[in-house]
Amino acid sequence: MTAALALCVVLLGTVSFRTEIGVGADYTTQRYTVGIYDTLNWDWREEDTLNIETEGRTGLTLRLGVEGPGRRFDAVNAAGFSTRSARNALGLWYEQELGPALSLRAGNDAELRHYHAWFPALADTLYGGRDYWSNNSRLELRYRPTERLRLNATEAVEFLRYAEPDSYHYNYHLNRARLTGWWEAGLFTTVGFGTGWTRRWSPQDRSRDYDDIHGQAGLEHIFEAGFRAGLDNELRRRAYRGAGFSYWEDALTLSAGASAGAFEIELENEANWLMYDTVSPVYPSLFENGLRLSFDLPLADGVRFRAGPGLDIGVGIHERGDEDYRELSLRAALDIFGTDRLWLSLEDRVGLRRYPYADTTWQTDYAFNELSLFGSWTALRGRAGELRVEAMASVSPEWHARATDNFALAIYSLDLKYGF
Numbered sequence: 001m002t003a004a005l006a007l008c009v010v011l012l013g014t015v016s017f018r019t020e021i022g023v024g025a026d027y028t029t030q031r032y033t034v035g036i037y038d039t040l041n042w043d044w045r046e047e048d049t050l051n052i053e054t055e056g057r058t059g060l061t062l063r064l065g066v067e068g069p070g071r072r073f074d075a076v077n078a079a080g081f082s083t084r085s086a087r088n089a090l091g092l093w094y095e096q097e098l099g100p101a102l103s104l105r106a107g108n109d110a111e112l113r114h115y116h117a118w119f120p121a122l123a124d125t126l127y128g129g130r131d132y133w134s135n136n137s138r139l140e141l142r143y144r145p146t147e148r149l150r151l152n153a154t155e156a157v158e159f160l161r162y163a164e165p166d167s168y169h170y171n172y173h174l175n176r177a178r179l180t181g182w183w184e185a186g187l188f189t190t191v192g193f194g195t196g197w198t199r200r201w202s203p204q205d206r207s208r209d210y211d212d213i214h215g216q217a218g219l220e221h222i223f224e225a226g227f228r229a230g231l232d233n234e235l236r237r238r239a240y241r242g243a244g245f246s247y248w249e250d251a252l253t254l255s256a257g258a259s260a261g262a263f264e265i266e267l268e269n270e271a272n273w274l275m276y277d278t279v280s281p282v283y284p285s286l287f288e289n290g291l292r293l294s295f296d297l298p299l300a301d302g303v304r305f306r307a308g309p310g311l312d313i314g315v316g317i318h319e320r321g322d323e324d325y326r327e328l329s330l331r332a333a334l335d336i337f338g339t340d341r342l343w344l345s346l347e348d349r350v351g352l353r354r355y356p357y358a359d360t361t362w363q364t365d366y367a368f369n370e371l372s373l374f375g376s377w378t379a380l381r382g383r384a385g386e387l388r389v390e391a392m393a394s395v396s397p398e399w400h401a402r403a404t405d406n407f408a409l410a411i412y413s414l415d416l417k418y419g420f
Contacts (some may be wrong), residue, residue: 013066013067013068013069014066014067014068015064015065015066016063016064016065016066016067017062017063017064017065018062018063018065018419018420019060019061019062019063019419019420020060020061020063020417020418020419020420021058021059021060021061021417021418021419022058022059022061022415022416022417022418023056023057023058023059023415023416024056024057024058024059024390024413024414024415024416025054025055025056025057025413025414026053026054026055026057026411026412026413027052027053027054027411027412027413028052028053028054028409028410028411028412029050029051029052029053029408029409029410030049030050030051030407030408030409031049031050031051031406031407031408032049032406032407032408033049033403033404033405033406054083055082055083055084056082056083057080057081057082057083058080058081058082059078059079059080059081060078060079060080061076061077061078061079062076062077063075063076064076070096070097071094071095071096071097072094072095073092073093073094073095074091074092074093074094075090075091075092075093076089076090076091077089077090077091078090078091083119084115084116084129085113085114085115085116085129086113086114086116087111087112087113087114088111088112089109089110089111089112090108090109090110090111091107091108091109091110092107092108092109093105093106093107094106094107101143101144101145102141102142102143102144103141103142104139104140104141104142105138105139105140105141105142106138106139106140107137107138108135108136108137108138109135109136110133110134110135110136111133111134111135112132112133113129113131113132113133114131115129115130115131130162130163130164130165130169131162131163131164132160132161132162132163132169133160133161134158134159134160134161135158135159136156136157136158137156137157137158138154138155138156139154139155139156140152140153140154140155141153141154147184148183148184148185149181149182149183149184150181150182150183151179151180151181152178152179152180152181153178153179154176154177154178154179154180155175155176155177155178156174156175156176156177156178157173157174157175157176158173158174158175158176159171159172159173159174160172165204166204167204167205170202170203170204170205170208171202171203171204172200172201172202172203172208173200173201173202174198174199174200174201175198175199175200176196176197176198177196177197177198178194178195178196179194179195179196180192180193180194181193181194188221188222188223189219189220189221189222190219190220190221191217191218191219192216192217192218192219192220192232193216193217193218194215194216194217195213195214195215195216196212196213196214197211197212197213198210198211198212198213199211199212200212206241206242207240207241207242207245208240208241208242208245209240209241210238210239210240210241210245210246211238211239212236212237212238212239213236213237214234214235214236214237215234215235216232216233216234216235217232217233218230218231218232218233218253219231219232225258226258226259226260227256227257227258228256228257228258229255229256229257230253230254230255230256231252231253231254231255232252232253233250233251233252233253234250234251235248235249235250236248236249236250236251237249243277243278244276244277244278244280244283245276245283246276246277246278247274247275247276247277247283247285248273248274248275249272249273249274249275250272250273251270251271251272251273252270252271252272253268253269253270253271254268254269255267255268255269256268262297262298263295263296263297263298264295264296264297265293265294265295265296266292266293266294266296267291267292267293267294268291268292268294269289269290269291269292270289270290270292271287271288271289271290272287272288272289273287273317274286274287274288275317279318281321281322284316284321284322284323285316285317285318286314286315286316286317286323287314287315287316287317288312288313288314288315289312289313290310290311290312291310291311291312292308292309292310292331293308293309293310294306294307294308294331295307295308302336302337302338302339303334303335303336303337304334304335305332305333305334305335306331306332306333306334306335307330307331307332307333308330308331309328309329309330309331310327310328310329310330310331310349310351311327311328311329312325312326312327312328312329313325313326313327314326320356320357321357322355322357322358322359322362322363323355324355324356324357324358325353325354325355325356326353326354326356327351327352327353327354328351328352329349329350329351329352330349330350330351331347331348331349332347332348332349333345333346333347333348334346334347340378341377341378341381342375342376342377342378343374343375343376343377344373344374344375344376345372345373345374345375346372346373347370347371347372347373348369348370348371348372349368349369349370349371350367350368350369350370351367351368352365352366352367352368353365353366353367353368364400364401364402364405365400365401366398366399366400366401366405367398367399368396368397368398368399369395369396369397370394370395370396371393371394371395371396372392372393372394372395373391373392373393373394374391374392375389375390375391375392376388376389376390376391377389377390384420385418385419385420386418386419386420387416387417387418388416388417388418388419389414389415389416389417390414390415390417391413391414391415392411392412392413392414393410393411393412393413394409394410394411394412395408395409395410395411396408396409396410397409
């Protein structure tokens with residue numbers, strides 16, 4: 001036992017270690033049509049294009065936890081190497097109780113990533129990436145004067161540095177200050193509230209510097225017979241040095257739900273007003289509203305089925321435009337929880353989106369199907385450790401009124417991890 005470890009044991013208490021090694025791969029395809037003008041033959045040709053990106057990777061994660069009376073320290077270091085890049089991420093977190101109602105939490109996350117070209121035979125990726133270093137430091141005070149009231153004050157400083165910055169990959173500093181709270185106003189009634197300020201500095205592009213101020217308040221109440229209702233509103237003002245980017249945003253969420261035994265039904269409406277100081281075709285002021293109805297039903301022990309329709313609209317606030325849309329969709333999902341060793345979630349969302357006022361040169365109506373699968377299976381578990389398989393698949397084709405606008409994106413990921 002090293003001197004540093006011995007000191008940790010004396011100062012804090014119980015020490016725990018965990019190591020995880022893993023291998024995995026990603027496979028991505030994009031299918032679309034491109035137009036080519038043949039200047040020699042004065043001819044316009046359209047060709048189907050299929051872009052394929054593959055990435056193999058391996059990683060090692062080390063976790064250290066030290067816990068004692070009223071305090072805890074955690075450290076996680078994740079090192080990874082892939083056919084595209086090498087990275088190392090270090091996370092540190094410390095929590096200390098300062099009194100019966102007051103606690104302090106401090107943390108830091110840092111990541112260093114290098115994109116290489118060591119495997120030219122496998123270099124099928126369109127985006128090569130830019131080397132960077134990022135760091136995020138946080139300090140949080142938690143105050144709970146009574147069982148019904150909680151207050152949190154957070155200060156965070158973040159920066160991002162590229163080895164070769166440009167107008168798209170630009171360095172920045174970010175400072176965030178937050179004050180949030182939770183109050184149990186009465187029987188089965190809770191209130192959430194908060195406010196925050198953010199400032200960003202970017203030496204490469206000063207027009208991207210901004211100040212962001214927001215406030216949020218929400219209320220939720222549970223009635224008798226399992227009925228519940230809630231509302232939440234967040235107002236934001238973001239002012240850029242480049243005035244063309246500045247905007248106001250207001251997000252309002254209304255929800256209602258009911259339970260009858262294990263059966264649940266929920267209705268949720270999300271409205272969002274985004275208003276730019278300077279309206280342009282690139283930055284249009286837009287009102288968006290999404291209405292969701294969801295039914296949740298258990299089919300068996302550890303198996304739940306969810307389904308429901310959705311209606312989304314987008315309307316120009318000052319005038320109708322190309323970005324106005326109407327969308328009708330249907331979502332269905334199946335969740336399987338097999339004890340603590342198997343988890344599987346399958347979701348499919350199909351729908352139709354229309355642009356009633358669009359310039360069809362750039363925008364066309366389309367039907368879509370968004371299918372996703374997430375799963376985790378602990379294949380082996382014993383005293384020596386556990387072997388876990390994690391998988392993800394996402395397939396989202398679009399069928400447009402103009403066939404040449406058809407688009408299909410598919411992403412597959414598979415990881416094998418062993419922890420001990």
